[in-house]
Amino acid sequence: MTADFRVTLLGTGVPIPSPDRFGPCTLVEAGDRKFLVDAGRGATIRLYQLKIPIGRIDVQLLTHYHSDHVSCVADVWLTGWLESHFGTRKTPYRVIGPTGAKRLMENLERAYADDIKIRVADEKLPLSGIAIDVSEYDRDGLIYDQNGVKVIAFEVDHGDVIKPCYGYRFEYGGRVAVLSSDTRYNQNVIKHGAGADLLVHEVASARPELMREAYIQRIIAHHTTPYDCGRVFAQTRPKLAAFTHIVQLASATIPPPSVEDMIAETRRAYDGPLEVGEDLMSFEIGDTVTVKRLMPKN
Ligand SMILES: [Zn+2]
Ligand SMILES: [Zn+2]
Numbered sequence: 001m002t003a004d005f006r007v008t009l010l011g012t013g014v015p016i017p018s019p020d021r022f023g024p025c026t027l028v029e030a031g032d033r034k035f036l037v038d039a040g041r042g043a044t045i046r047l048y049q050l051k052i053p054i055g056r057i058d059v060q061l062l063t064h065y066h067s068d069h070v071s072c073v074a075d076v077w078l079t080g081w082l083e084s085h086f087g088t089r090k091t092p093y094r095v096i097g098p099t100g101a102k103r104l105m106e107n108l109e110r111a112y113a114d115d116i117k118i119r120v121a122d123e124k125l126p127l128s129g130i131a132i133d134v135s136e137y138d139r140d141g142l143i144y145d146q147n148g149v150k151v152i153a154f155e156v157d158h159g160d161v162i163k164p165c166y167g168y169r170f171e172y173g174g175r176v177a178v179l180s181s182d183t184r185y186n187q188n189v190i191k192h193g194a195g196a197d198l199l200v201h202e203v204a205s206a207r208p209e210l211m212r213e214a215y216i217q218r219i220i221a222h223h224t225t226p227y228d229c230g231r232v233f234a235q236t237r238p239k240l241a242a243f244t245h246i247v248q249l250a251s252a253t254i255p256p257p258s259v260e261d262m263i264a265e266t267r268r269a270y271d272g273p274l275e276v277g278e279d280l281m282s283f284e285i286g287d288t289v290t291v292k293r294l295m296p297k298n
Helices: 043-049 073-079 101-111 113-123 187-193 214-220 226-236 259-267
Strands: 005-011 025-030 033-037 059-061 093-098 132-137 141-146 149-155 166-172 175-179 198-205 240-248 274-276 281-285 289-293
Touching: 005 043, 005 175, 005 198, 025 043, 025 166, 025 175, 043 073, 059 073, 073 093, 073 101, 093 101, 101 113, 101 132, 132 141, 149 187, 166 187, 175 187, 175 281, 187 226, 198 214, 198 226, 198 259, 198 281, 226 240, 226 259, 240 259, 240 281, 259 274
Parallel strands: 033 059, 059 093, 093 132, 175 198, 198 240, 240 274
Antiparallel strands: 005 025, 005 281, 025 033, 141 149, 149 166, 166 175, 281 289
């Protein structure tokens, strides 16, 4: 039986243009609904690998406006409109995000006006499929409630000037998946992460010798260290905790911390189930949470 509630990490990376970890993007499938949370670099490629037509996404959710989280929004919107089997959208592209979503989408419409004009004239694509239906919110609360799926947005703390920034809690069939978005150690994640079956959290780490650098301290201060993630997991006790948005800082002379180092740090505060996310890793949420990998191990 295929699971009716599944979270798939499409991109577990950060701004680094790595072929192994694409830009931040997570697919949430609940019942017949498909949500894309952010659309970082390569989101359309990962959907194609999953054989999910891009136009099949019901709602594009946005967490915040760092470019690595939204750089593929235009591609999802435009390529999802194409008539080919990988596109197919005939209805408006639905976007929900914190304040700023309308400005982003209006500006994209301006930027791509010529493409839209050309394709309507040349390919006779329906205007309904390239229309944008965007809504914004500016506080914690229920932002989606249809077909048994509830989505609750909650504000997180990504730094004093990186606002707004929100995480998401998905509720479906008595089960809960929570995505932290980009954040420092934050009580609101603990509040909304409580009782989750799956808690997917961002993480950022550097070797101690690199932590002396001011610019590294600045980056780490916008994120959550593995030890602090462990504290979040220990207080929320999800059935499964997973890392995504994996920041492994390095310099020309100091290598990045290994995944094993990050797990060891997390284990200082948390002893429950833990997965370090990889692109195309999925979590099927039933009575238990089952992990699947689509990407072959090197
Ligand atoms: Zn960010
Ligand atoms: Zn980020």
